[in-house]
Amino acid sequence: MTIPDPDAHKITLKPSQGTVRIAAVQYLLRSIDSWDAFENQVRFVMKAAGDYKPQFVMFPEIFTTQLLSFMDTSDLRRAVRNMNDYTERYLALFSELARQWGVHIIGGSHPTITDGKLLNTAYLFTPEGKHFTQEKIHLTRWEKEKWHGDAGNHLRVFDTPFGRIAILICYDIEFPELARMVCEQGVDIIFVPSCTDDRQGFWRVRYCCHARAIENQVYVAVTGTVGNLTVEGLGLHYGQAAIITPSDFPFARDGIAAEGVANMEQVVIADVDLAKLVNNRVNGTTIPLYDKRVDVYDNDVEVVATQG
Template identity: 75%
Template structure:
């Protein structure tokens, strides 16, 4: 089965009202939808673009106030997923539940369903500056185009999460991210490659680019990519497609789910199935040496 993925390098630029945000989102969805993808991926917290016309003198309060736009965001994304008949990973959006602020990714289906995946691991900025709460539940979404999971940015740097969803059957990991500098971007990018190799899975990632006149969002370094396992049936260098860093762009690639199935059994190595579960139950032995 061939699956087409579109990953959007979303350019953060100053806007003056909700209409500015909505118009830009409709524009990028038009550009992506023309290629008839099965999945469209937007970046982590790209909705922080809304902060450019909000009062941000008290940043934690401003981020919480973004929840006032959650209903509009959900309805816009739901409409676009239905119109373009795509599974839309709508980046992530600061979401209040029971007084707690979560960094939540939303999955919108062509049939109008809405599903959520909270970020499990918070960065220091999210803990200390935004006062966010941590999610505690992973989800695997069984779609007609393969089983998928969403790991938001920092979560891809924890191999156990990817292994859990891949042992449950994931074919594609979607990684919406937001990084301010090249080092941060590369931490996410390199880990995406590692997870693709370790789990014999496709990984699609994308990032915010551009800048906003908001504390902590002044600069961004980003590049979208669609990453494959590193073996003969897949792309040279394990990259099906990648964008040009730090420009507004949409990256598109076709991936073959059947190649994953074959590679997990007949690959040069088969790390998804070769894991020694018996050894992982043993404690590490510390041996003193003088």
Template identity: 85%
Template sequence: MTTPIQSKSPDHKPVQQTVRIAAVQYLLRSIKDWDEFENQVRFVMKAAGDYKPQFVMFPEIFTTQLLSFMDTNDLRKAVRGLDEFTERYTQLFVELAKQWGMYIIGGSHPTITDGKLLNTAYLFSPEGQIFTQDKIHLTRWEKEKWQGDPGQHVRVFDTAYGRISILICYDIEFPELARMVCEQGADIIFVPSCTDDKQGFWRVRYCCHARAIENQVYVAVTGTVGNLTVEGLGLHFGQGAIITPSDFPFARDGVAAEGVPNMEQIVIADVDLSKLVSNRINGTTIPLYDKRVSVYETDVEVIQA
């Protein structure tokens, strides 16, 4: 399902310089069947597609909306039951990506692979291809309540509009992952997220800003809003944003665009990839290249003081 990507240097030149990103603040409302889910997704894609973005991103595990018409007395079993919708989910987004001629980061969807429950993000191309990125670091809820399994590999994807990566929610809180993909030339990191409270939201949001600064990269983040009568999904705090490095060529506060918290809407912004190339060479600081690798390869000295 996933095609290997050949490495390039971090300063590779993307095909198109100006890229439009649409981040969906997806409203979790109770539904009665698959058709209601599909109708909502199609409505959102029509609203986003009219603005002709190159990328549309949905939030992490937004397909848990399907649990609202499933038996959730045994939550562990119910979440695994979502995998039964994987084929319909992928078929829907393959159709939409081809219809609108754009890349869709289809949020993430609980997927059983080789007997393991993975939190898998799907990337759908305009040509109908499907690529995946599993969540590497699981939250306590995912480990203890869902008894999920972590992913093992980080990927970057070459697209017609630059090289991208997907780090799912908690994964953006680990600087090493973002540095790995940026050292392989990522221009944009997409962060589909799902947080239940404001503390969790700000953990992810602040880390998105940090990763954008550390790696001189654009970071797009979005989350679920609304609520479901399902254990663990009763509350959500979400706000989409397109985040830039903090330097003169970019937005003053490092925010190209952001939504109104906890409202159903789509956040849209244009980003100029050529500015990244220039900033990584001529920036006020150049943290992507200033990392002293030799120091990082030495042991930390422990001094008794």
């Protein structure tokens, strides 16, 4: 078999950073009565994850909506915006935890008001005390119609000592263009903090995570909220964390390095080997990252009439 030139499509291949351990938190939404109760639960979960010495810990999408359980939610649109009042405490808490445990934390996502817009913002916290953001690009109907949220417009990739990563929030993983864009910038792991209320929504996200891992020969880590709150739209959750691999001989046969038990509070942990990605991208049974026909994709689709 002829191996294509890795530079042909401007894909960045980097030397292996070795084995990386990922911890994905299935976070239980339970009613609480104060910020302190939220902080105590987060610290408990971080200790459970941190004791296994991962390089990355991921929380789910909008898991901070747990704060709504002690807020006035009679006007849901206003209540979600009032969550921004807790942004500084959230940032301080997770910055402290990232330094304490020496890990990179994908702090789920938190409704954040930026320049007057309500954005579903994911935060990456580093052991050095820095934090970075990635906004959700595609909003669900609930976010648009009930929350009146605003969509982000820009993708980012983050260089870490343990590979180049990207964050695609829940619905965003269902749009293959976004994953392809970040993977063409050399991403090794896509993190997908998610929040789905029913099983159908969960499987839409989960199946797309597998598809993106196969299409782009990357690892995809996904996690979601579990439990329920007595808040409109948050009374039901279906969640299951998983660390997903490409489907080829060097990886798990079913493309699952690890997965949790659905709808239970737990931390799912797996080791992934970045060297296997580098090798698989040029020596795999199939090499879709390089075999894509970019010369064809700009061509018009021909509509052919079969009658008349």
